[in-house]
Amino acid sequence: MKMIGENSSIPSTIGDLIGLRTLNLTHNNLKGHIPASMQHLSVLESLDLSSNKIGGEIPQQLASLKSVEVLNLSHNYLVGCIPKGKQFDTFENSSYQGNEGLSGFPLSKDCGGDDGVPQATNLVELDQEEGGDSxxxxxxxxxxxxxxxxxxxxxxxxxxxxxxxxxxxxxxxxxxxxxxxxxxxxxxxxxxxxxxxx
CATH class of the missing domain: 1.20.5 (Single alpha-helices involved in coiled-coils or other helix-helix interfaces)
Structure with a gap:
């Protein structure tokens, strides 16, 4: 795997480090997206990607990570819906602050619309709000x-x-x-x- 340096992106091969428990890449001026291959880091306990220039959405596949206790994605350019379920339901606002395009729990901005894929519960709520009762x-x-x-x-x-x-x-x-x-x-x-x- 190539080394991660400033002004580069996180390589998808990072998912091969299945024994990784802590990943701290804060203040590295990283660009690009969070690779979905991180879902394979099954024993990862701490993930800090704060204060970079990472964009795009948080991969929904990361919701499968059960061991993550510390998450910091603050001060990037992330957009869309925050994944729901398991560990992602335990993180606080501080894990996502400084990402104006993010929405969903625990942020006050509801998830749905053009800035992300609405969750199933939101689809039902939207349908009822529009008078589309079943x-x-x-x-x-x-x-x-x-x-x-x-x-x-x-x-x-x-x-x-x-x-x-x-x-x-x-x-x-x-x-x-x-x-x-x-x-x-x-x-x-x-x-x-x-x-x-x-």
Whole structure:
């Protein structure tokens, strides 16, 4: 592996140093990107790349590093979303300060939009904010509403019918019977009159 000097970039072959526990490259005027091959540094405990000119995104693959206890990526030109999960959920703001293009936890700037790839949870939140509720949720709400309404109506009818004197029901039946008889009589009378005239 070639040596890392000032004004150079971190070589991807750094991922071959699988026994590396501490990597301190602070104040080396480094450029380029953080190589995704660093995900292979499985026993790495401390990573300090602060005060350089490193740009691009923090590789999402670095979230697989379980042993990192100290992380300092401050004062670079990093952009995009901070990886989520495992050790990355334990680092504080100071690990990322001085990178105006970074977003996501633990920074106050939400992750998503053009400056990074939104996480799955953010996609759901954005969809709901834009009014794009899922059809399944809408149908569930409708069915729950109909079900509750039906139970209430049936309960009220049962209570009223189970009382000793459902006067309202008797009146309703009498009115319907009266309307039916009246219409039948009118129909018969009209039929007889028309037959007589012909």
């Amino acid at each position: 059809p399944m949720i809408n149908w569930q709400a409708v069915l729950m509403g109909y079900g509750c309404g039906l139970v209430i109506v049936l309960s009220v009818i049962y209570i009223m019918l189970s009382t000793q004197n459902p006067m309202w029901f008797s009146r309703m039946v009498d009115q319907l019977e009266h309307i039916f008889i009246t219409r039948t009589k009118k129909h018969k009378k009209g039929y007889v009159t028309s037959r007589y005239l012909t």
